[in-house]
Amino acid sequence: MTDLPWYTSFAPEQGTLPPRSWTADSDAARLPLGGDWAFRLSPAADAADTSFAAPGFDAGGWRTVAVPGHWVLQGKDGEFGGPAYTNVLYPFPVDPPFVPDENPTGDHLRRFDLPDGWPAGGGAVLRFDGVESCARVWLNGTELGWFKGSRLAHEFAVGELLRERDNVLAVRVHQWSSGSYLEDQDQWWLPGIFRDVTLLHRPEGAPGDFFVHASYDHRTGTGDLRVDCDVPGRVRVPELGLDVAAGESVTVPVEPWSAEVPRLYEGELTAGGERIGLRIGFRSVYVEDGVLKANGRRILFRGVNRHEFHPETGRAVDLETLRADVELMKRHNINAVRTSHYPPHPAFLDLCDSYGLWVIDEGDLETHGFEELGWRGNPVDDERWTPALLDRAARLVERDKNHPSVVLWSLGNECGSGAGLGAMARWIRDRDPSRPVHYEGDRSCRDVDVYSRMYPPHAEVAEIGRREDEGPEHRRALPFILCEYAHAMGNGPGGLSEYQRLFETYERCQGGFVWEWIDHGLVHPVHGYGYGGDFGEELHDGNFVCDGLLFPDRTPSPGLVEYKKVIEPVRIEPGERPGTVAVTNLHDVADLSGLAFGWEFLADGRLVGAGTLDVPPLSAGERAEVPLPAAPEVPEGAEPVWTVRAVLAADAPWAPAGHEVAWGQVPAAPATAPSVRSVAVPPVAEGGRIAVGPAALDARTGAPLELGGLPVTGFGLDVWRAPTDNDEGAPWQPDTRYGPLWRELGLHRMRHRTDAVEVTDGGVTVRVRVAPAARDIGLAVTYRWTSDGTVTHLGVDVRPEGAWPVPLPRLGVRLGLPAVLDRVEWYGGGPGEAYPDTRAAARLGRWESTVAGLQTPYVRPQENGARIDTRWLELTGGGTGLRVAGDPSFWFTARRWTGVELDAAAHRPDLVPGDTLWLNLDHALHGIGSQSCGPGVLPEYRLEAAPSAFAFTFTALGAAAAESGA
CATH class of the missing domain: 3.20.20.80 (Glycosidases)
Structure with missing residues (x-):
């Protein structure tokens, strides 16, 4: 294989300088060479000769591309090809070190002048910080060499080739090379000069490399510093009072560097006519x-x-x-x-x-x-x-x-x-x-x-x-x-x-x-x-x-x-003693002196009181129980909760003062609500409809036609969700890839059969069987509709029949409402979506959103947007609305497309809002897990088919309340 083309040889480079440490802080002159470069694309590595590298070559007919950049992301209508994504598989035959003849090749040209004041004497280095997948380089008609290693820096010595005016830098880049076999990294294949290209002046005698050794001894609180350099030089660190020769070791008291306290000491290395800035962090790992x-x-x-x-x-x-x-x-x-x-x-x-x-x-x-x-x-x-x-x-x-x-x-x-x-x-x-x-x-x-x-x-x-x-x-x-x-x-x-x-x-x-x-x-x-x-x-x-x-x-x-x-460095949770909150410092190094603590007291989600909390500056790993103030008075029957927050006490480089670092909620015992027993009004059957207070049911099916004066469509028990990427799972775990298993079972096309509609003075009982086609399993559902004349109450009882082989995606009811209901307010977990095993960030409170704002814009649409622990929900718009309360709390999603439409969508624009608001009120949801590549849902978060009972109360709001007579 001695006659292999350079780009398919086993060798990694030719003509490049040895690798060295890099710093952006140097007083040596530099000329960035980014910008618009002349560009020509050829379909194969040998489709064009190398005459373009000659100084007099006329590239007037070429297109241009931006450098840094990838040519496949530039041009018009894919004229330069397109990106390609593979995770594991090589997009070319595996025959190392060879690559196919179909090897898109980009020739790049950049003309430049040396800036005024460019130093005379010394040398110069041409540096490439990243080129995919390989590059062959010429300067002013002289070939410098070639290299592979797309995300690696390569340099060429060019001092003798530079001219004051009209320098011509030519670079040939092949999309594929032998180096591509070493770069199968689960990402887009994107050829081009995608990192900086820089010309660097090198003073006579300037160092080729330097190595900062800065260790820390935690027992003595001292740091050992030695800066090795391949030429004589001096190291100065003014803050430490250091001025020593390069290569000399010193031990001084210092503060250590860590991710939590990134203590840096500014210094400099002067050697061979160059000043190099040093940012020294003392640490030992x-x-x-x-x-x-x-x-x-x-x-x-x-x-x-x-x-x-x-x-x-x-x-x-x-x-x-x-x-x-x-x-x-x-x-x-x-x-x-x-x-x-x-x-x-x-x-x-x-x-x-x-x-x-x-x-x-x-x-x-x-x-x-x-x-x-x-x-x-x-x-x-x-x-x-x-x-x-x-x-x-x-x-x-x-x-x-x-x-x-x-x-x-x-x-x-x-x-x-x-x-x-x-x-x-x-x-x-x-x-x-x-x-x-x-x-x-x-x-x-x-x-x-x-x-x-x-x-x-x-x-x-x-x-x-x-x-x-x-x-x-x-x-x-x-x-x-x-x-x-x-x-x-x-x-x-x-x-x-x-x-x-x-x-x-x-x-x-x-x-x-x-x-x-x-x-x-x-x-x-x-x-x-x-x-x-x-x-x-x-x-x-x-x-x-x-x-x-x-x-x-x-x-x-x-x-x-x-x-x-989940990873917040301060844990805030109920203390073991009543009236306290436990604060634990989970930092590796830092104490809590940089944080300020405050409390809020909420009643049914409304702010009743707020103040600061005196938390000691606990060292890393320490825990303390901190007394809370006396609880403010709350309305009778309201649900009280403390929220304690840890925020930055002062501005940090990465966030302003007041930025929330951690939070926790501590329930307080609710006041006892007076017992209220409503009296059911008898339902009234007339003309194919059954009136249950402000609700109307279909006399044949028992499905609601109106709730609180609002028309309702598509009501029924719902167990389907548009599978998430994690539901779809990884091929190597077929037994728990629930998305495909749910489809195989037919949960996306459940059939409903009404077995009985029973009307009594106490209400309406509807018995339904919900089951997938071609299977002998099902869910026996009993709906009990009652009303006191003002609100409508729905009780749901679900009993599985047969041996269910997989967990359910969800368990609840679905109904369609007018799309004019565009505003959402709820009391429960928020503000964002949450599922059984992704609920840590949901905090109890009152939240507001539009229906559009409830949707999470995943690149591939899938189940999203559930809100957890909802006590009540209000949907309003156009002067009308509906309130839903849960017994117990519930999950909800609200969308202007169906679950079937969500499942069918491949990209965000595929989802087009319709004229119906689809509301899911769920008693339970299956967990999320990580099985798109990792483990599936933990057993405690699987929604197994089991007897369940839950209830909702519906109340008209606004115009709907007037129409229903409430």
């Missing part, structure tokens, strides 16, 4: 007694996996978006990021240093597609690929080694096992022994310092926490993290609270990283946001790319709101 620690304290990761993504520009992400991500993470109590599955834009790590996030920095490596082949030919177990693997390890470590936020190096993701991984681990430990090594894909854990898993169920996490798991003995001595868990695809993930309790119970279980940060929905002219298959791909994995805690526009999903509540 290590495994001790089977626990991962930083600065002597156990770390608990409350993390997310983060692909770099923007819905319009793909992986070309600007600084504003990077900052928005970090600030959103901090505001949602996230303290850690795994850079799945490649090193991030270097500016992202600067932000993590400043704002405070623990980072698992991951290598640009995944070979997941070989799993489909039984791992035959896997590059990590083929010595021909080892130089490329070591190059990727070196470019990861050398670029990012001076960031205090980086606490673990990750070899890569889903590569199986092989000797190449061991070679990478050995190189990393030799170069940087100060950080543990992570990799999940080899259960033997022979090359790593932590035991890492994806999506283990809760019971297994508990077993691992007790160190009772089977496997190599040395593995049981390692700390345990979940590098991926709680798959945030569509509605969900469920079960977060139960995971968090395990992390807090077992010292070995040190948290995890939710998959993942953001939905990768790309802007689409028809669908709003497109996913796999929406851009003409032959091979794709559908909406599996939309599995984030943020929607594509970076709006937090209900899943992120839930996660914030």
Whole structure:
């Protein structure tokens, strides 16, 4: 294979400089080369010659593309091709290191002049921070070399080739290369120069590299600092009074860096005529007694996996978006990021240093597609690929080694096992022994310092926490993290609270990283946001790319709101002594001096009183029971509850003072309501209708025709919901993929049979059987309608018949109302959606919304929008309305489309509001789980078919009240 084209050779690069540490803070001149570049697209790697690299080449007829950018996201009407999404499968034949002749190739040209004042003398470096999948580079007609490794930095020495005017930079980029076999990373395939291109002046004698060693001894409170540099220089840290030679070690009293208290010391390295800014964070990260620690304290990761993504520009992400991500993470109590599955834009790590996030920095490596082949030919177990693997390890470590936020190096993701991984681990430990090594894909854990898993169920996490798991003995001595868990695809993930309790119970279980940060929905002219298959791909994995805690526009999903509540670093709950609230500091490091506490007292959701709460500045891990003030008086029969909030006491870089960090609610004993017994009015049958107070029923079917003066359609028991992505489940768990099982059973097309309509002086009893076609199971339903002449009461009794093989999606009644009812107010859990295993963030109160505002805009429409623990609900609009109260509390959803229409929709624009408001009043709902990739619904949240009884009271409002005579 000596005659392989360069882009299919095993070699990772040619002509590039050795990798080195990167900083944006240097006084050396730099020239950003982003902007509009001339562009030509060819269908194959050899479809055009290299004459375009010559200085005199006329590219006047070429189109232009933005750099940084991906050419498939530019142009008109797909003229430059389109994006493609696959999770595991390679979108080309697996025949390493070869790629197909159909290899879209983008030729890029950029002409530039050196700016006035560009320093004379010295050298210059041309730097590429990211090109997919490979690049061959020329400057002023001279070939510089080539490289692979899409998310890795590469530099060329160009000082002797530069001219003051009319420099011509030419870059040829192939979509596919041998490097593509190492980059099968569950994301869009997006070719192009997608990160910065920069020309850097290098003063004569400037350092090639430097390494900041800054450890912390928690026993003495001192930090050890040594800055290694490959040329002589001096290190100054004014705040510490340091002025020492590069390479000299010093020990000084310091404050340590952590994700909670990101203490940085500003300094500088001067060497070879260059001043380099240093941002030094003193911290030590290590495994001790089977626990991962930083600065002597156990770390608990409350993390997310983060692909770099923007819905319009793909992986070309600007600084504003990077900052928005970090600030959103901090505001949602996230303290850690795994850079799945490649090193991030270097500016992202600067932000993590400043704002405070623990980072698992991951290598640009995944070979997941070989799993489909039984791992035959896997590059990590083929010595021909080892130089490329070591190059990727070196470019990861050398670029990012001076960031205090980086606490673990990750070899890569889903590569199986092989000797190449061991070679990478050995190189990393030799170069940087100060950080543990992570990799999940080899259960033997022979090359790593932590035991890492994806999506283990809760019971297994508990077993691992007790160190009772089977496997190599040395593995049981390692700390345990979940590098991926709680798959945030569509509605969900469920079960977060139960995971968090395990992390807090077992010292070995040190948290995890939710998959993942953001939905990768790309802007689409028809669908709003497109996913796999929406851009003409032959091979794709559908909406599996939309599995984030943020929607594509970076709006937090209900899943992120839930996660914030679950991982909040302060727990507020009822105290053991009456009249107290228990406050526990769950931080790893920080005390509570930066927070202010306040209370609110609510009666039936209305604010009765408020004030501040004196909470001591508890140290990390401490708990206190804090007295609440005397409860204000409340109206007789009202439901009182305390809400206690912890907010920022002062502005933080990521949120203003008053930002809510944590909250809890403490019930207070309700006043005893006087016993009221209403007298039923007899129903009146006339002309095919039965009047039950302000309600009217169909005399034949017993179904309501009017409630509170409002017309009603489509009433009946409802057990169906449009399956969520988690209901649809993962193919490898067929027995609990309830979405397909529900359809197979026929729950989406239940049939209703009226067996009896019985009218007595006390009311109307309607007996119905609800069952799926072709099955001998069913639900015997009894509706009891009564009225005191003002309100209508409905009692529902449900008894399952036969052996139900699966849980029910939901259990309640559905009815259609006029769409003019557009305003919603309710007293119950809110403000956002909640389900049985995603309810931590729902707080009791009075809430308001429009019907449209109740909908959660998942990229692929599915069941959404349920509100929990509803005591009462009011729907109003057009001067009329209806109030629904529950006995007990209930769940509700309100939509202007049916469940069938919701289930049929593939994208948001498919849902067109109709002229009926469909209201579901549910006694119970099936949980959500995480089975789109992770565990299913926990047993306690499965809605098994069982005898049930529940009731509702309907009251007319506004004009409807007048029409009904109320």
